[in-house]
Amino acid sequence: MKILIVEDDQVIREGVSEYLKEFRYSVEEAADGKEALEKFDSSIDLVILDIQIPYINGLDVLKEIRKKSELPILILTAFSDEEYKIDAFTNLADGYIEKPFSLPLLKVRVDSLIKKYSGSAEKFEYNDTEVNFTSYTAKLRGKEVDMNAKELEILKYLLENQGQALTRSQIIDNVWKETDEIPFDRVIDVYIKELRKKLELDCIVTIRNVGYKLERK
Numbered sequence: 734m735k736i737l738i739v740e741d742d743q744v745i746r747e748g749v750s751e752y753l754k755e756f757r758y759s760v761e762e763a764a765d766g767k768e769a770l771e772k773f774d775s776s777i778d779l780v781i782l783d784i785q786i787p788y789i790n791g792l793d794v795l796k797e798i799r800k801k802s803e804l805p806i807l808i809l810t811a812f813s814d815e816e817y818k819i820d821a822f823t824n825l826a827d828g829y830i831e832k833p834f835s836l837p838l839l840k841v842r843v844d845s846l847i848k849k850y851s852g853s854a855e856k857f858e859y860n861d862t863e864v865n866f867t868s869y870t871a872k873l874r875g876k877e878v879d880m881n882a883k884e885l886e887i888l889k890y891l892l893e894n895q896g897q898a899l900t901r902s903q904i905i906d907n908v909w910k911e912t913d914e915i916p917f918d919r920v921i922d923v924y925i926k927e928l929r930k931k932l933e934l935d936c937i938v939t940i941r942n943v944g945y946k947l948e949r950k
Contacts, residue, residue: 734847734896735759735776735949739769739794740783740809745832749781752836753843757896766794773798775859776949778895779847781839782826783809792820799825805846809834857892859949862932864888871932878931883908887924891937891947900944921945 736753740746741764750760761777763769766789773780780798784791795806808829827846830839857864861874866889871878886908891899901918909915925945928934936949 734778735761736843737761737763737769737772737777737780739763739766739780739786739791741765741786742783749836749839753840756840758843759896766790769794770797773802775802777804778850778949779804779843780806781809781843782806785811795826805850807839807842807846857888859934859936862934864932873932880931881924881927884924884928884931887921888928888932888934888937888947891945895947895949898940898943898946904944 736758738746738749738753738760740749740762743764746762746764750762753760761772763772765787767787769780769782769786770789782791782794786794789797791808795808798804798806803825805827806825808826809832810829811832828842830842855865855867857866863872864870864885866885869880869882869885871880871885887904890904890907901921904921905915905918921944925937925939929937936947938946938948940946
């Protein structure tokens with residue numbers, strides 16, 4: 734999972750960054766609102782956003798991100814003033830933490846938001862690919878692609894565990910039902926090959942001697 738930390742206080746920013754990296758989160762840092770918008774792209778899974786930052790304030794950064802994405806955004810604020818909180822939630826923030834805060838508490842909030850959003854994913858968008866897991870449909874550059882149901886179920890499982898290396902056995906245990914005929918684990922390689930080919934998904938990475946993981950580039 735990739736997190737964008739937007740905070741002008743270098744000590745706080747680097748402290749949060751190093752702490753989250755210990756738990757295998759990938760981190761991007763921005764010291765002001767302008768840099769935040771420059772670094773924000775489809776590879777980001779969550780934003781930790783301070784309100785009082787130079788050039789473009791945090792609430793305006795929030796508004797700009799919401800024009801293009803519904804990903805989780807956690808607001809950092811030193812203010813107890815309700816107006817800032819109301820403003821943040823009006824612009825669809827997913828929560829706030831007041832400074833000073835503890836790093837373990839921040840991590841709990843981050844873990845919770847990541848789980849909430851990735852665990853309930855019904856759509857997947859990556860580069861020119863669009864997948865709807867409710868209707869079991871997929872498009873590449875706007876054109877429908879004929880997909881096998883198990884291919885999409887594997888993709889969804891990878892998405893729900895984004896950033897984690899999954900073994901072939903884990904994929905089989907979580908995608909195949911008890912009533913299904915259980916395949917040999919190497920069959921997963923065939924499904925992954927088809928997903929990459931049909932939907933041009935270079936975000937499905939092979940982990941040697943382990944299995945696969947989904948990691949947006």
